[in-house]
Amino acid sequence: MAVNQYEREKIIERTNDGLVQVARSGKYPYGGKMMYGYRRSQDNTLVIVTKEKEVIQSIYHQFINHTKLEDISKMLNITHNKSKFTTTFIRRILTNERYTGKLTYKKEVYKAIVPAIITKEEYDAAQKILNKKIRKKSNYLFAGKIYCSCGNIMTCTHGTNHLGNKYHYYQCKPCKSIISENKIIIQIDSRELEITNFDNTLIALEREYKNYTMKLSKIKKKYVLGAYNPEQYIILTTPLYNEQKKILQQKKALLAAGRVLTIGQIAKNNRKDYIDKVIAFITIPPNNLTEIRIKTK
Ligand SMILES: [Zn+2]
Structure with a gap:
């Protein structure tokens, strides 16, 4: 068991190093679902999706001009005839610094991987408004209780x-x-x-861990069948291994803290x-x- 764990850690370390190389070569080092606004080209560089770019720019422009998140959401869902633009989605767009073209990966900053969709000034202006709102909301630990x-x-x-x-x-x-x-x-x-939710939290963590194991084995099967090259395989699996690592840490912290x-x-x-x-x-x-x-x- 101990050897397995050690080997897994080594693999994660090695693939993480590999991904830094991917980033240094100007390619996008993250796997999984592509962030809104871009698609992945064959060689793992990012390409802007024009329609999505327009949505992102519109979100920033409206928000900087003090339109409420709820109203931006309503507006987009009407103009785009869809209901996928939730306030959570919009908030995620507004807090994603990568849209300025700046990508921070493993403590290194890359400016040539993600094509910019908005300016740094627009991003900063949005953060200013968001931070003010968050502070107002979460300052009080027991608000409403x-x-x-x-x-x-x-x-x-x-x-x-x-x-x-x-x-x-x-x-x-x-x-x-x-x-x-x-x-x-x-x-x-x-x-x-x-x-009271100690046991439930533990079960949820274990379930989450298992889900990642299943996803990993699916990718592995496809890889063995030749669906991915080694670089793609690393890009796809590393985030999942990292998530599993995080879950193990959370579980450890929970067990250490105990029920009280x-x-x-x-x-x-x-x-x-x-x-x-x-x-x-x-x-x-x-x-x-x-x-x-x-x-x-
Ligand atoms: Zn009273």
Whole structure:
């Protein structure tokens, strides 16, 4: 078993090196589904698909001019008579730096692999607007989850302490009750919430891993039959091996953390995701005299 794992790691390392060579030769090093706007030519270079290019440019132009994602989506679905332009799709287009012609691969920047569809200025302008929106939305860890004992949802607000640091709190205006985000975190962590979806998460990871194994064996079969050359084979399989590697790491982290995880143990960037998965809502007692009530999912 140990030898197998070692050999697999070696293969991944070798193919990753091989892919850097692919990129250095001006070819697109990623396998799988081609990103919107391009098609792969026979020799693995990228070619712009004109109709898709027009959609991408239109998305950027509308967004930079402050059209909402939902409205861009509606507009595109009408003009293109399709329903595939979801807000998720549009967001993905708006955050893909490769459309500026810049491709970062294994820490190296390539400017001759992806033909540009938009300018760097347009991309930066879009990021500026997106970041503002994200910050507004995800700043508060418990947004929409904190209820006052009177039944009102508590609103997010912030203040500055004597050290000049910003802190978050939640308040019920009619009752004038207030609780700080830190206090909520401390109380949750003292409770050692059971992660009810621990087993499901584990099963899901294992299923995902198996799916990749199946995909890999399909590609291998085709390769053996001569459907791909070695370079194509590497391009197709490496992302899948890398995904499997990621899944193994996630599984390891999950098993190490165990069924009990505190918010304090989680990296700041991942806290909101975790809270969204585990906590349904929290009720704050009047005047904070007793402990908060936590309803898990
Ligand atoms: Zn209240």
